[in-house]
Amino acid sequence: MIKILIVEDEKPIADLLDMSLTAAGYRCECLHDGMAAARALEENRYDLVLLDVMLPGVDGFALMEWLAPTDTPAIFITARGAVSDRIKGLKLGADDYIVKPFEIAELLARVESVLRRCHKTDSRLTLDDVVVDTQSHTVTKGGVPVSLTAKEYSLLLLFLQNKNAALFRETIYERVWGGDFMGDSRTVDLHVQRLRKKLDWGDRITAVYKVGYRLEVEE
Amino acid sequence: MKFAWKVTLSALCVLVLTTGLGSWLLISLSFQSSLDREIAVAREELEMLRISYEAVCDARGVTLENMSDRGGGLRRVLAGDPYFSGQTFRIAGTGGDLYSTLSSPGDDALLDQVDAASSGYAIRRDGDQVLIHCAGPAALPDGVVYIETERDISQIFADRAFHFRVYRWILLAAAGLGCCAMYLLSRWLTRPIRDLGAAAQALAGGDYASRAAVSGGDEIADLDTSFNHMADAIEKNVQDLADAARRQEDFTASFVHELKTPLTSIIGYADMLRSRHLTEEQRLKAAGYIFSEGRRLEHLSLSLLDLLVTGRGCAEAKSVDMEDLCVRAADVCRPAMEARGVKLFVRAEAGAVQGDGALLQTLAQNLLDNARKASSPGGAVALEGHALPDGRYELSVSDRGRGIPAEELDKITEPFYMVDKSRARAQGGAGLGLALCQKIAQLHGGALRFESKEGVGTQVTVDLGGVAHD
Numbered sequence: 001m002i003k004i005l006i007v008e009d010e011k012p013i014a015d016l017l018d019m020s021l022t023a024a025g026y027r028c029e030c031l032h033d034g035m036a037a038a039r040a041l042e043e044n045r046y047d048l049v050l051l052d053v054m055l056p057g058v059d060g061f062a063l064m065e066w067l068a069p070t071d072t073p074a075i076f077i078t079a080r081g082a083v084s085d086r087i088k089g090l091k092l093g094a095d096d097y098i099v100k101p102f103e104i105a106e107l108l109a110r111v112e113s114v115l116r117r118c119h120k121t122d123s124r125l126t127l128d129d130v131v132v133d134t135q136s137h138t139v140t141k142g143g144v145p146v147s148l149t150a151k152e153y154s155l156l157l158l159f160l161q162n163k164n165a166a167l168f169r170e171t172i173y174e175r176v177w178g179g180d181f182m183g184d185s186r187t188v189d190l191h192v193q194r195l196r197k198k199l200d201w202g203d204r205i206t207a208v209y210k211v212g213y214r215l216e217v218e219e
Numbered sequence: 220m221k222f223a224w225k226v227t228l229s230a231l232c233v234l235v236l237t238t239g240l241g242s243w244l245l246i247s248l249s250f251q252s253s254l255d256r257e258i259a260v261a262r263e264e265l266e267m268l269r270i271s272y273e274a275v276c277d278a279r280g281v282t283l284e285n286m287s288d289r290g291g292g293l294r295r296v297l298a299g300d301p302y303f304s305g306q307t308f309r310i311a312g313t314g315g316d317l318y319s320t321l322s323s324p325g326d327d328a329l330l331d332q333v334d335a336a337s338s339g340y341a342i343r344r345d346g347d348q349v350l351i352h353c354a355g356p357a358a359l360p361d362g363v364v365y366i367e368t369e370r371d372i373s374q375i376f377a378d379r380a381f382h383f384r385v386y387r388w389i390l391l392a393a394a395g396l397g398c399c400a401m402y403l404l405s406r407w408l409t410r411p412i413r414d415l416g417a418a419a420q421a422l423a424g425g426d427y428a429s430r431a432a433v434s435g436g437d438e439i440a441d442l443d444t445s446f447n448h449m450a451d452a453i454e455k456n457v458q459d460l461a462d463a464a465r466r467q468e469d470f471t472a473s474f475v476h477e478l479k480t481p482l483t484s485i486i487g488y489a490d491m492l493r494s495r496h497l498t499e500e501q502r503l504k505a506a507g508y509i510f511s512e513g514r515r516l517e518h519l520s521l522s523l524l525d526l527l528v529t530g531r532g533c534a535e536a537k538s539v540d541m542e543d544l545c546v547r548a549a550d551v552c553r554p555a556m557e558a559r560g561v562k563l564f565v566r567a568e569a570g571a572v573q574g575d576g577a578l579l580q581t582l583a584q585n586l587l588d589n590a591r592k593a594s595s596p597g598g599a600v601a602l603e604g605h606a607l608p609d610g611r612y613e614l615s616v617s618d619r620g621r622g623i624p625a626e627e628l629d630k631i632t633e634p635f636y637m638v639d640k641s642r643a644r645a646q647g648g649a650g651l652g653l654a655l656c657q658k659i660a661q662l663h664g665g666a667l668r669f670e671s672k673e674g675v676g677t678q679v680t681v682d683l684g685g686v687a688h689d
Contacts, residue, residue, distance in 0.1 A: 012484035012508045016491070019505075023495060054476060079479035080472065101483035104490045166494040211493075 002120060003045075004111070006030045007037040007063065008052040008077065013100075017050060017077075020104045021111065024161070034058025041066045047120045048111065050098075053078040053089070064092040073118045075110060077102075105171050108161045125160050127217065130199055132156060141199055151176055152195050159205065159215040169212045188212070222412065226405035227398060234397045235390065242386040246379060253375040257351060258340060261370045265338065265353040268308055269366055272357050275300075283362040286317065294318055308368045310357070321369055326352045335363045342372070349373045411439040415446055427454040466633070473635030477519055477649055481512035515649070522651040526634065529578060529658045536686040539576040541612050542567045545604045548583035552591065560596035563587070570606030573685030574663045582659040585652045586616040586679050592648075593620030593677060607682065611665075617678035623671040632657040632667060662686065 004026050008014040014030045021028050029046075031037045034057035041049070041063070049067060051074055053060035060076060067074050073095040078085060081099040089097055095114045098107060115121045116134055125132040129142040137153060139146045148156065154176045158167065169188045170181035177187070192213055196202050208214050275281075275296055281289050297303040297318060309319030311330055319325060329341045329352050338355025354367040414432060421429035430450055431443040488505035491497060497505065545567035556563045572579065583602065590600040598619050605613045623631060623638055630636050635650040657667050664684035671677040 010480050010484070012512055013480065013487070015504070015508070016484055016487040019501060020487070020491060020495075079476040079483075100479040101486040104487060104494070162494075164496055168494065171494070 002026045002047045002115060004028050005037070005040060005044075005046040005049045007032075007034070007049065007055065007060070009033060009055050010052070013052075013077075017107070020107060024108050024111075026111070034060075034063055037063055038066045041070060041072070045070070046072050048072065048115055048118075049074045050111075051076050051094075053080065053085070061088065061092055064094070068093055073114050073120070075114055103171060103174075105158065105162055105165075105167065105175055109158070109175065112161050125157075127160060128204075130201075132160065139199075146198050148195075148198065151191055152198070155191055155195055156199075159213075163215050163217045166208045166214045167212045172212060223402060223405040223409050226409075227401040230401045230405075231394060231398050234401075235394050238393055239390055242390070243383075246382045246386065249382075250375060250379040253378070254372070257370065257372045257375065258353075261340060261351050261353045261368065262338070264306070264370065265355050265366060265368050268306060268368060269355060269357045271302060272310070272366060273359075275303075276357075276359055282360050283312065283364070286312070286359075290317065306368065308366055311365045311367065317364060321367070323350065323369065325367055326354070329354045330365050330367060333365060347373060347377075349376050411443065415439070415443055418446065418450075422450055422453065427457050470634050473650070474523075477635055478516075481516045481519070484512040485509050485516070519649045519651075522649050522655065525581070526651055526655050526658060529655060529662065532662060535575070536573045537576065538571045539574055539579055541570045541572055541579075541604050541606075541614075541683075544576065544580055545583060545602055545614070548580050548587060549602055551580075551584055552587040555588075556591050556600065559591060559594070560598075561591055561594045562599040564599065564601040565603075566601070567604030568606045570604065570612045572612045572663060572683045574683065575686070578659045578662065579683070582656050582681070583614060583616075585656050586614075586681075589652060589679075590616050590618035590620065590677070593622075594618050595620065611682050611684045613680060613682045615678060615680040617676060619676040622673040622675055622677055623669065624673055625671075628669050628671065631669070656681075 002025075004021055006014055006017045006021075006028055008017065008030070009032050011032065014032065018028045018030050029040070031040055034055040036057075037049075037051075037055075038058055049072055051060040051063055053076055055063075060078070064074065074093070075096045075098060076089040076094045077098045077100065078089070079100045086097050095118070096110050098110055112121070116123060123133060123135040125134065130146075131140050133139075134157070139148055139153065139156065155172070158172065158175050169185045172188050172192075173179070173181040176191075192205060196205050204217075205213050205215055276293070279289065279293060279296065281293050286293070304320075307320045307322060309321050309325050310317040311325070316325070323343070323345070326341055326343060329339060332341075333339045333354050333356065335356045335358075338353065340351055340353040342349060342351050344350075349372050351370045351372050352367055353370070354365055356363045357366050411432075411434065418429050418431040427450070431446050433440050433443040433447065485508075488509045492502065492505050492509075545565055549563055549565040553563055587600065587602060594600060600616065600618045603615045603617075605615075607613055627638050631638060632653045634654040636654075637648065637650040653667070660667050660681045660683070663686055665682045668680045669677065670680070
């Protein structure tokens with residue numbers, strides 16, 4: 001099981017990260033200050049560290065010194081969205097950057113993609129007879145390749161990262177198309193229809209009334 | 220053109236003009252006196268000659284009338300006598316030359332100028348040779364003849380020309396040497412100006428610590444001193460601006476952080492609630508966080524509003540009874556104190572301050588709240604009010620709480636600054652309380668003073684002079 005260390009001094013946010021990552025199937029450990037995090041990093045091994053930049057004691061940027069020798073991937077979480085801050089974080093060796101406030105879907109997508117990039121997880125996602133190879137960006141159903149457009153592929157990944165979650169149309173639009181949702185839901189509906197048809201997932205991807213869609217998976 | 224060159228060239232002009240003119244005058248004067256001497260000598264010679272000639276003529280009985288008869292004898296005498304033969308002269312009568320040993324034809328124009336009563340001279344130049352011709356009458360018993368002598372004065376002209384040549388070289392050498400000396404001298408004199416220029420350039424280039432070296436007591440030193448005063452002022456202004464900008468930046472960064480932290484929780488938990496299946500326990504936790512973080516946001520916005528409104532100044536200043544105010548503030552805070560097991564003592568003297576009563580009460584309450592938060596159960600907090608002799612009123616709040624680290628004391632009135640962030644959060648603070656207190660104190664002509672020792676307690680004192688009238 002993937003083990004994630006969360007270093008965040010704001011308890012509500014630490015709990016939020018813990019709750020959502022635990023629900024997504026990760027094992028989490030929460031720490032609230034930099035010194036404790038530094039000690040924990042020396043004693044234990046983690047697959048990923050989520051780091052708040054503004055921490056009491058040792059700040060997030062400084063913690064990178066403890067992180068670098070352990071070769072543990074890190075994602076910064078910060079209220080400061082300035083480009084210079086992002087560059088500083090990435091230069092120090094962070095693998096990604098999440099700016100507060102964030103949506104759960106964004107958090108999960110970034111965590112997943114960093115883990116995959118660092119080969120902490122299997123590069124293949126499976127549900128039923130559908131196999132998604134995230135390295136070659138190919139999808140097979142029962143061993144037969146399914147041809148998906150880039151948007152359909154992103155949509156499929158989003159569903160697989162958020163199993164059993166009701167994905168709102170605006171969330172889907174923002175995650176897949178990467179822009180502000182302007183209220184036109186037809187684009188989203190059209191792509192979901194096509195994905196359902198291509199994977200024969202009419203009963204897997206269900207419509208949530210007036211909200212969006214959900215990928216239903218038995219626990 | 221460089222200033223040093225200007226000084227050098229103008230000094231050079233003066234040098235050349237004065238020495239040139241001076242030496243020209245000197246040479247001319249000395250020449251003139253030589254010439255005058257020569258003229259005097261020539262006149263003397265003429266006079267001697269005239270007397271001798273008259274004597275000879277008298278002795279020989281030569282008159283104009285018989286001159287043509289006796290001329291031969293006279294001429295022999297003149298040629299034979301060593302005195303006369305050593306002289307070059309001519310004797311001219313009205314009819315023409317009677318006798319001449321002159322090297323030149325003689326000067327008839329000069330003879331025309333003189334008459335029986337006067338003599339004269341003229342200077343004639345013939346190539347390099349300059350002669351002075353002197354002419355005057357010689358009296359014979361029955362009339363007048365004219366004697367003309369000549370004297371070679373080429374030498375004094377040659378001397379003058381030589382002097383001019385020599386002085387030209389001297390002038391040239393003096394100019395060259397003077398030029399070098401003046402240039403070096405003016406470079407040396409203008410060095411402080413160049414240094415000042417370099418300092419000014421460094422200042423303009425952003426090196427605000429750049430200063431001119433002040434040496435001596437001349438005008439340039441005065442200028443250096445003035446420049447340094449200016450540089451001090453500029454450095455201070457730049458520093459103030461940078462400080463203000465940094466405070467503004469800190470404020471913005473803290474504000475964004477304080478705003479985004481509760482927003483992150485609210486948005487995140489709301490997102491969890493709306494899109495995930497949660498257990499009852501998780502659902503309550505999420506809803507609870509949304510509520511408490513929403514409250515925190517509300518508190519933040521109200522505190523900010525207070526800070527903003529107070530920053531604008533107070534609407535109306537009235538005489539505020541401080542004794543009454545202390546009692547009221549204590550009454551408001553007492554329940555919370557007692558709930559925490561902290562004793563509250565109030566000792567206020569009668570006194571009044573011109574100001575905004577509501578703001579002053581907020582000040583007292585905020586200080587009391589801080590004291591309560593710092594105290595542990597069983598502690599004590601004292602609110603004291605003193606009327607000062609100069610009409611000011613001093614409020615002081617002391618506790619026996621955990622104290623403030625010395626290195627944090629000067630930062631605690633900055634907005635969003637929290638000594639112990641997690642504890643401040645737990646007690647619902649946004650780090651704006653003391654910033655507001657400081658604003659209120661400033662508005663009433665005072666400032667917060669902190670005395671604190673870790674583990675012993677803290678005393679905050681603020682002296683209020685009343686709202687300043689414009």
